[in-house]
Amino acid sequence: xxxxxxxxxxxxxxxxxxxxxxxxxxxxxxxxxxxxxxxxxxxxxxxxxxxxxxxxxxxxxxxxxxxxxxxxxxxxxxxxxxxxxxxxxxxxxxxxxxxxxxxxxxxxxxxxxxxxxxxxxxxxxxxxxxxxxxxxxxxxxxxxxxxxxxxxxxxxxxxxxxxxxxxxxxxxxxxxxxxxxxxxxxxxxxxxxxxxxxxxxxxxx
Amino acid sequence: xxxxxxxxxxxxxxxxxxxxxxxxxxxxxxxxxxxxxxxxxxxxxxxxxxxxxxxxxxxxxxxxxxxxxxxxxxxxxxxxxxxxxxxxxxxxxxxxxxxxxxxxxxxxxxxxxxxxxxxxxxxxxxxxxxxxxxxxxxxxxxxxxxxxxxxxxxxxxxxxxxxxxxxxxxxxxxxxxxxxxxxxxxxxxxxxxxxxxxxxxxxxxxxxxxxxxxxxxxxxxxxxxxxxxxxxxxxxxxxxxxxxxxxxxxxxxxxxxxxxxxxxxxxxxxxxxxxxxxxxxxxxxxxxxxxxxxxxxxxxxxxxxxxxxxxxxxxxxxxxxxxxxxxxxxxxxxxxxxxxxxxxxxxxxxxxxxxxxxxxxxxxxxxxxxxxxxxxxxxxxxxxxxxxxxxxxxxxxxxxxxxxxxxxxxxxxxxxxxxxxxxxxxxxxxxxxxxxxxxxxxxxxxxxxxxxxxxxxxxxxxxxxxxxxxxxxxxxxxxxxxxxxxxxxxxxxxxxxxxxxxxxxxxxxxxxxxxxxxxxxxxxxxxxxxxxxxxxxxxxxxxxxxxxxxxxxxxxxxxxxxxxxxxxxxxxxxxxxxxxxxxxxxxxxxxxxxxxxx
Numbered sequence: 121x122x123x124x125x126x127x128x129x130x131x132x133x134x135x136x137x138x139x140x141x142x143x144x145x146x147x148x149x150x151x152x153x154x155x156x157x158x159x160x161x162x163x164x165x166x167x168x169x170x171x172x173x174x175x176x177x178x179x180x181x182x183x184x185x186x187x188x189x190x191x192x193x194x195x196x197x198x199x200x201x202x203x204x205x206x207x208x209x210x211x212x213x214x215x216x217x218x219x220x221x222x223x224x225x226x227x228x229x230x231x232x233x234x235x236x237x238x239x240x241x242x243x244x245x246x247x248x249x250x251x252x253x254x255x256x257x258x259x260x261x262x263x264x265x266x267x268x269x270x271x272x273x274x275x276x277x278x279x280x281x282x283x284x285x286x287x288x289x290x291x292x293x294x295x296x297x298x299x300x301x302x303x304x305x306x307x308x309x310x311x312x313x314x315x316x317x318x319x320x321x322x323x324x325x
Numbered sequence: 326x327x328x329x330x331x332x333x334x335x336x337x338x339x340x341x342x343x344x345x346x347x348x349x350x351x352x353x354x355x356x357x358x359x360x361x362x363x364x365x366x367x368x369x370x371x372x373x374x375x376x377x378x379x380x381x382x383x384x385x386x387x388x389x390x391x392x393x394x395x396x397x398x399x400x401x402x403x404x405x406x407x408x409x410x411x412x413x414x415x416x417x418x419x420x421x422x423x424x425x426x427x428x429x430x431x432x433x434x435x436x437x438x439x440x441x442x443x444x445x446x447x448x449x450x451x452x453x454x455x456x457x458x459x460x461x462x463x464x465x466x467x468x469x470x471x472x473x474x475x476x477x478x479x480x481x482x483x484x485x486x487x488x489x490x491x492x493x494x495x496x497x498x499x500x501x502x503x504x505x506x507x508x509x510x511x512x513x514x515x516x517x518x519x520x521x522x523x524x525x526x527x528x529x530x531x532x533x534x535x536x537x538x539x540x541x542x543x544x545x546x547x548x549x550x551x552x553x554x555x556x557x558x559x560x561x562x563x564x565x566x567x568x569x570x571x572x573x574x575x576x577x578x579x580x581x582x583x584x585x586x587x588x589x590x591x592x593x594x595x596x597x598x599x600x601x602x603x604x605x606x607x608x609x610x611x612x613x614x615x616x617x618x619x620x621x622x623x624x625x626x627x628x629x630x631x632x633x634x635x636x637x638x639x640x641x642x643x644x645x646x647x648x649x650x651x652x653x654x655x656x657x658x659x660x661x662x663x664x665x666x667x668x669x670x671x672x673x674x675x676x677x678x679x680x681x682x683x684x685x686x687x688x689x690x691x692x693x694x695x696x697x698x699x700x701x702x703x704x705x706x707x708x709x710x711x712x713x714x715x716x717x718x719x720x721x722x723x724x725x726x727x728x729x730x731x732x733x734x735x736x737x738x739x740x741x742x743x744x745x746x747x748x749x750x751x752x753x754x755x756x757x758x759x760x761x762x763x764x765x766x767x768x769x770x771x772x773x774x775x776x777x778x779x780x781x782x783x784x785x786x787x788x789x790x791x792x793x794x795x796x797x798x799x800x801x802x803x804x805x806x807x808x809x810x811x812x813x814x815x816x817x818x819x820x821x822x823x824x825x826x827x828x829x830x831x832x833x834x835x836x837x838x839x840x841x842x843x844x845x846x847x848x849x850x851x852x853x854x855x856x857x858x859x860x861x862x863x864x865x866x867x868x869x870x871x872x873x874x875x876x877x878x879x880x881x882x883x884x885x886x887x888x889x890x891x892x893x894x895x896x897x898x899x900x901x902x903x904x905x906x907x908x909x910x911x912x913x914x915x916x917x918x919x920x921x922x923x
Contacts, residue, residue: 166525173547252545
């Protein structure tokens with residue numbers, strides 16, 4: 121189950137799939153992401169059902185400022201690209217450059233979170249609160265769930281960077297990096313849908 | 326202490342069984358109280374409010390805290406053995422799943438002691454479950470208890486999917502898997518794709534109740550029907566999550582005690598998959614009277630009727646398996662054989678209910694109550710009893726007493742039909758469900774009396790089962806490896822109960838009914854697929870327990886708006902995740918050869 125089969129320092133090309141435990145983790149995580157698809161799918165359905173119920177609160181087209189949201193989108197997409205580079209570096213066993221890419225991933229993730237917090241603050245000051253209308257409740261729940269996922273990912277990947285410093289790249293740590301990368305892509309894909317369904321469709325009414 | 330830290334699937338199975346059975350007793354007592362209240366017209370045994378609490382907690386407890394955990398007990402005890410694995414894919418997550426379920430269930434039932442009991446029905450429809458009509462903390466217990474228990478179920482589903490895909494022994498292709506394993510596989514897929522919808526529904530209701538969100542508040546633009554959709558998009562697959570494992574158990578039991586290979590194995594597999602697929606398409610048949618319109622009702626009506634086809638395939642396959650077999654009438658076999666006609670009755674009323682125009686008549690009457698108790702008690706609980714009697718020697722190393730077992734069967738089976746058969750007619754006469762009492766001379770009186778007598782008889786059956794377990798406990802642990810002598814799948818090729826590592830050497834599977842095949846060729850054990858050697862085992866851990874305690878504490882914090890407590894609970898859970906990530910588990914090795922010498 122550990123790296124018995126390999127000489128010291130000789131990792132296989134895809135160290136995340138070298139052990140049965142690693143392969144189990146990857147498969148289990150994909151299944152978990154399947155469950156997450158249903159979770160976000162249900163949140164999206166609730167949002168779509170309720171998005172026109174704005175009552176006296178501001179409507180989507182009054183509220184959203186596309187430039188900021190577009191910036192946030194680009195930042196998150198770039199962050200996802202950084203984690204691709206990190207996994208590629210891992211496959212080449214270049215630990216230092218892998219850590220570099222992971223740090224960039226985390227920093228961009230943090231930038232996205234900052235933008236989102238600023239955005240939510242503005243909305244609240246414009247009278248768009250959790251309890252304003254059904255639109256506002258479903259908006260904050262959907263986008264907030266995504267933001268929570270981003271925050272969790274930032275913490276998780278930061279912890280993994282610390283672990284790589286301490287333990288190095290092994291067949292135990294490699295699957296963790298790989299999982300965090302597919303998690304991060306998933307979060308990114310969800311955001312693409314949020315950008316389209318919530319913001320773009322909100323702007324055009 | 327050993328039991329708090331175990332990550333062994335066999336021990337977790339026993340924990341699931343114990344906890345599930347305790348909740349089964351609690352839910353059963355609630356049922357008895359409901360039946361006492363309804364024994365005669367104008368009864369005042371319990372008040373109307375208490376009656377609402379009883380029916381809500383009975384339904385919720387039985388489905389989420391009794392039936393599913395007892396299924397998980399069988400899944401844990403049997404599936405890794407049937408596929409020739411040493412454990413599940415994620416032993417740690419398995420323990421975590423059990424403890425989250427357990428603490429979620431405890432949280433839900435603490436409501437009885439606090440005095441704020443959920444009383445909006447197990448479906449918890451809004452606006453009844455909203456703050457306007459439910460100002461106390463009752464429904465909060467429902468929302469948060471189920472949320473925590475649901476995490477456990479979801480983890481279990483992911484775990485068993487991964488286990489069955491990745492951990493099968495050499496030669497065990499998908500189409501050589503025993504049917505119980507197939508059923509668990511399909512069930513796990515249903516869990517993974519159905520439970521997150523419930524998660525979101527509960528989150529929305531929780532936000533409405535605790536943070537003044539407006540998902541279901543009509544005055545603020547919310548939508549009540551949205552809750553019905555979300556609940557039943559989860560809720561309908563849920564009934565297949567309950568019944569498919571029972572189908573699996575019956576397939577094993579019928580085939581073993583007919584001494585015949587299961588008739589139409591591949592059509593059985595196909596039927597399972599088809600039922601699961603269609604199960605996601607029919608949720609709105611619970612909402613025929615909501616007013617979705619004739620087109621929607623017609624489509625969901627037809628979709629629902631379609632499910633009768635694969636189900637019929639299964640029924641006929643069981644009958645053809647028994648046809649010409651040399652049938653042995655053990656307790657497990659009796660429960661299996663009793664299951665078939667009982668489930669057919671429940672299926673027939675299901676097709677009746679699927680007809681939307683007729684459903685306007687049946688809706689919210691005892692006809693519906695009779696229908697779903699026929700499929701859940703007559704189907705699932707009989708399946709669980711069959712499975713427990715069948716696999717008890719494998720789980721505990723002792724044979725349950727056959728004479729007491731037969732008594733359990735006959736009292737439970739008779740009691741069940743007495744209770745619920747008459748309820749069909751009560752429903753057709755117009756007796757509404759969920760109403761705490763009724764006036765005399767409407768033709769309800771005698772049948773309600775009969776129904777209550779039946780409920781007591783089912784109680785007797787359950788007590789006999791408990792006595793049987795206690796009597797068996799006092800006996801020596803001497804069950805043979807293959808105690809029924811006709812075992813067909815891999816679990817019967819190893820000792821009862823199996824050693825911690827299950828298989829000394831992973832077996833080589835050479836066909837369907839792998840163990841039967843070896844026996845037919847005169848072998849006394851499976852052909853090994855690997856040399857004997859030290860076996861790697863995962864270390865026990867207390868973290869799953871503490872993580873679940875953390876969620877339990879957080880639940881109370883949110884409910885009573887004590888946010889420092891909620892923060893503390895969540896922090897405990899996250900700290901455990903941190904520790905689990907940082908400290909790698911090297912595990913330990915067992916050498917079976919040394920154990921033999923020692």
